[in-house]
Amino acid sequence: MFKSLTTKGSALGRDESAADSTHVYPTLESLVRLRFDARGFSLLPHQPVSSLLSGRHASRLRGRGLTFEELRDYRPGDDIRSIDWRATARLRKTHVRVYSEERERPVLLVVDQRSCMFFGSARTTKATAAAELAALAAWSALDSGDRVGAIIFGDDDIVEVRPHRSRENVLRICHELVRMNRLLKADSGRSNPSKLNAALRRAVSVANHDHLVVLATDYFGNDNDTHRHATRLASHNDVLATLVYDPLGASLPIDGGADVTDGSHETTVNVTARVNERYVEQFRLLAEEIRGRLRSIRIPVLPICTHESIVSQLLNALGERR
Structure with missing residues (x-):
């Protein structure tokens, strides 16, 4: 399966010299500015969480114990x-x-910064959207007086920031997000599917009970072990899963050429209505599989789109500010 797809000239990652102007990479300043949007914002909704992926089946985060x-x-x-x-x-x-x-609920962020996330067709890439979401969640946790930590994983490395209640710890999380995001390049090569489960195993060892665990990933590498790790996480913690996606990954522009790559080989596909129909169905089945597995263990799934503001998407999904 191709891990990333772009229409000619549309992928943000193609012109790395224009990275800052097209929001390919986040900056430390941009992640720090999100603290203003996080004030009074709660990741624990006052109503059941529903989404495009969860359909009519709503899940509820338990909130503070x-x-x-x-x-x-x-x-x-x-x-x-x-x-x-x-x-x-x-x-x-x-x-x-x-x-x-309970006065405190530690927050653990599990953030995907693999090469499969280095794709975006408009506002930003999936990797940057995940970094923005994580920074917003970190500032929100600090504003609530909670400890916050992170597990940030790429194709080669996993960085762990232990939960602490301090501005310095949130700044360290933001710094690591920026650093690992900057390692991503258009020619990074094939993404490492095994790192998803490696990061989840690390999360299980950190969040032993009564944490709020926020997952920010596209679930590349999702398998039976992923379900097992997620089940262990959800047994003693609240887990909020976000599925980060780009609209171009769900539907192709018809009657145009699309460059596709698996990280090693690249080819051009002539996109017809029939090709797009199969592509849309493939994405739907993948999303349904992820939704079904997580719903079976009562983990809500929120779709996060690269084309829209992360703040507005979370507010729409989780409700108004506190």
């Missing part, structure tokens, strides 16, 4: 859902269970 405080008499205005019916029957008087919200 609750700690049991006490069992007391029912008072007017108490939520009837908090009534402890066993205690009520035993004590012959209505009792409710009182909980307090």
Whole structure:
């Protein structure tokens, strides 16, 4: 399968000399500026998360954990859902269970910066969109008073930034995102599918329980091991999966030449309506497979498009600011 596709002259990564003007690569300054958009923004929605990929099946992030405080008499205005019916029957008087919200929920970002992510047809590349999403999530976590860390993986390396509650740690995450993104080139070669599972294994060892784990990837290399690692992550944590995609990766321009490459070989394909129909169906089946696997373990999936603002997409999907 071809890992990337471009129409002639449209891929951002083709003209690296124009990288900064076309937003191919993020800068440290651009990721730091996202802290203003992150203020008052929550990655834990107040409503079920739905998306184009999850269809009618909504998943719910648990949000911050609750700690049991006490069992007391029912008072007017108490939520009837908090009534402890066993205690009520035993004590012959209505009792409710009182909980307090956990003060902290560490956030772990798992960010894909492999060569398969170095593709974009308009605003930016998938790799840069993932970096922007991660930076926004990191600043949001810090604004909420939570510790935040990251696992950033490329074709060769995996960088781990342990969760800490400090501006310096978020800046380190942003620095590593920029550094690894800058390693990507149009001729980077074949992407390493095994690094997805290697990064998830690392995430399992870091997020042992009660973390919010945010995945930012296109899931190249997704297989049964991916599902196993995601299941382990979701068993004791909240997991929010984002599927980063470019519209040109979902549908081709008809009646035009398209250059396709697997990282080693390149050829030109004459795109007809029939070719595009097969291509669209292939993307749909891939997205359906990813959605189905994650939905089976109650992980919500948010599509993140390279053509649109990351901030507006997250606000539309997760609801208004706090």
